[in-house]
Amino acid sequence: MTANLNINYRSPIPLGSTVLIESTLDKEEGKKKFILCSVTSTDGSRLHTEATALFVSISVSHLLRG
Numbered sequence: 001m002t003a004n005l006n007i008n009y010r011s012p013i014p015l016g017s018t019v020l021i022e023s024t025l026d027k028e029e030g031k032k033k034f035i036l037c038s039v040t041s042t043d044g045s046r047l048h049t050e051a052t053a054l055f056v057s058i059s060v061s062h063l064l065r066g
């Protein structure tokens with residue numbers, strides 16, 4: 001479950017262009033997974049977007065609680 005999501009938009013993505021999206025597991029602490037993500041041009045020369053996210057593992061009952 002997404003607990004936190006931060007996105008920095010560094011440069012516009014031209015409509016119709018192809019981009020490279022890379023995401024990596026930065027670290028894991030118990031139920032918490034910290035993810036890094038970037039969106040670049042396919043040759044990697046231009047950074048479009050970078051993001052960090054925290055995902056927390058949950059049980060099904062967490063969802064049912066509402």
Ligand SMILES: CCCCCCCCCCCCCC(=O)SCCNC(=O)CCNC(=O)[C@H](O)C(C)(C)COP(=O)(O)OP(=O)(O)OC[C@H]1O[C@@H](n2cnc3c(N)ncnc32)[C@H](O)[C@@H]1OP(=O)(O)O
Pocket residue numbers: 001002003004005007030031032037038039049050051054056057058062
């Ligand atoms: C350009 C790139 C784009 C990238 C796009 C990517 C696409 C992604 C797509 C995204 C699409 C989105 C679509 C969607 O996903 S939609 C879903 C959106 N998310 C929700 O609705 C989540 C609502 N929140 C909850 O259900 C609960 O709060 C959760 C499950 C998150 C935790 O409740 P739970 O009762 O289970 O656990 P806990 O409260 O004991 O916490 C456990 C641990 O976590 C730490 N903690 C909790 N919250 C935060 C926080 N905000 N910052 C920092 N830390 C936080 C907390 O301190 C504790 O740490 P520790 O004390 O154990 O060390």
